Amino acid sequence: MTVAFIQPTACLRRSPVYRTLVAAGARFVSCGDAAVAWDFGEAESETIAARQLALADLSGLPRIGFKGAGAIDWLADQGIAVPEENNRAARLEGAAAVARLAPAEALILGDVLGAEKEDGPARLAAAWAAAPVPPPRPRGYPVPRADSHAWFRIVGAQAPVVLAKLCAVDLRPHRCTDGTVAQTMVARIAAIVIRLDSGDAPAFHLLADSAAAGYLWSCLVDAMGEFNGRPVGLAALRALEADSQVHERS
Numbered sequence: 001m002t003v004a005f006i007q008p009t010a011c012l013r014r015s016p017v018y019r020t021l022v023a024a025g026a027r028f029v030s031c032g033d034a035a036v037a038w039d040f041g042e043a044e045s046e047t048i049a050a051r052q053l054a055l056a057d058l059s060g061l062p063r064i065g066f067k068g069a070g071a072i073d074w075l076a077d078q079g080i081a082v083p084e085e086n087n088r089a090a091r092l093e094g095a096a097a098v099a100r101l102a103p104a105e106a107l108i109l110g111d112v113l114g115a116e117k118e119d120g121p122a123r124l125a126a127a128w129a130a131a132p133v134p135p136p137r138p139r140g141y142p143v144p145r146a147d148s149h150a151w152f153r154i155v156g157a158q159a160p161v162v163l164a165k166l167c168a169v170d171l172r173p174h175r176c177t178d179g180t181v182a183q184t185m186v187a188r189i190a191a192i193v194i195r196l197d198s199g200d201a202p203a204f205h206l207l208a209d210s211a212a213a214g215y216l217w218s219c220l221v222d223a224m225g226e227f228n229g230r231p232v233g234l235a236a237l238r239a240l241e242a243d244s245q246v247h248e249r250s
Contacts, residue, residue: 109205
């Protein structure tokens with residue numbers, strides 16, 4: 001596979017931590033109008049490391065929220081099966097996901113495997129904007145999570161141990177099962193923590209205020225140090241997701 005690397009400044013959208021990633025040796029690709037770290041020059045070893053402990057920045061990938069009266073029903077009309085219980089998440093097609101944050105609020109994360117294509121969040125935003133005004137029934141309103149929240153993913157067998165150093169919520173596997181959502185504090189920053197594993201590797205999405213992204217990233221990297229964790233790019237996450245889907249089909 002030939003990868004076309006770019007300078008992150010060539011894209012309209014960049015992660016709030018892109019300068020930190022550049023300093024660490026990240027190589028970037030274009031995903032839509034955003035620059036996303038593909039790897040740090042060692043894609044194969046990063047994939048191996050991700051099974052033990054790794055941190056990736058997905059802030060350039062699509063995500064969107066919907067909130068308010070009628071939002072959950074409207075999402076169902078769009079083919080998004082939001083979990084019935086609050087603080088639960090479910091996988092969508094590919095590696096996309098939906099999390100229910102409240103009775104009338106949901107968060108949709110784009111597909112890590114198809115990030116270059118127009119996927120769920122973009123389709124939903126367009127559908128909401130194209131609806132007649134006033135709508136025939138309540139449909140809530142969009143929440144621009146891509147503008148307000150950075151998006152990190154911590155993955156690997158040691159991920160729950162690292163999060164235990166920064167978060168008071170018990171995120172160990174036997175207490176925080178796959179699909180659990182915790183709206184809590186991580187390193188004293190309000191965060192949404194979503195456990196959605198990559199195959200047999202424990203994995204968590206972390207979304208937090210983009211203004212605090214640099215601080216949170218540095219805290220996570222520091223917490224990983226004693227376990228030999230490392231930053232990885234989108235390539236490593238895709239390899240894990242692809243492997244897990246192959247195993248599920250076999």
